[in-house]
Amino acid sequence: MQFQxxxxxxxxxxxxxPFTFKQFLYLAGSAGLAYxxxxxxxxxxxxxxxxxxGSLGAAFAFMDFNGRPFILAVEHGFFYLLHPKLYLxxxxxxxxxxxxxxxxxxxxxISVPKLSDSKLHELAWSLDIKxxxxxxxxxxxxxxxxxxxx
Numbered sequence: 001m002q003f004q005x006x007x008x009x010x011x012x013x014x015x016x017x018p019f020t021f022k023q024f025l026y027l028a029g030s031a032g033l034a035y036x037x038x039x040x041x042x043x044x045x046x047x048x049x050x051x052x053x054g055s056l057g058a059a060f061a062f063m064d065f066n067g068r069p070f071i072l073a074v075e076h077g078f079f080y081l082l083h084p085k086l087y088l089x090x091x092x093x094x095x096x097x098x099x100x101x102x103x104x105x106x107x108x109x110i111s112v113p114k115l116s117d118s119k120l121h122e123l124a125w126s127l128d129i130k131x132x133x134x135x136x137x138x139x140x141x142x143x144x145x146x147x148x149x150x
Contacts, residue, residue, distance in 0.1 A: 023061040030057020 012020040019027065034050040041049065065073040 019061070026057050026061040030054055030060075033057075 015021045016024040030053050033053045037046045037049045037053065059070050063070040
């Protein structure tokens with residue numbers, strides 16, 4: 001038994017003439033609002049309002065902004081305006097973090113000279129050094145000295 005695999009699932013179906021259902025709703029809604037404005041407002045007020053409503057409806061129906069529907073751009077713009085924004089910059093904290101990070105890097109970085117061309121021998125030697133370093137750290141002494149840290 002064979003089944004047909006659906007193709008072009010990202011493309012919306014044209015339901016009402018050459019328009020998708022969403023496009024039809026945007027256009028019909030904007031036409032309805034423009035008609036209400038024309039019926040209940042004087043013409044000098046209604047004409048610019050009708051032009052704005054019609055162009056917004058057409059933009060919602062047909063325009064893409066960065067490859068996404070225009071309605072999403074408007075929605076994201078409203079969320080940006082409505083949600084609180086708090087921008088803090090603490091220069092002292094950043095410099096403290098950088099100093100602590102640089103101290104940590106210098107404390108843990110040990111330059112290990114290359115002894116031979118054998119990687120296995122080199123790995124064994126570096127593991128021995130790390131083991132010795134961790135033992136000295138556990139005893140509380142500074143590597144290369146015999147006195148404990150005070």
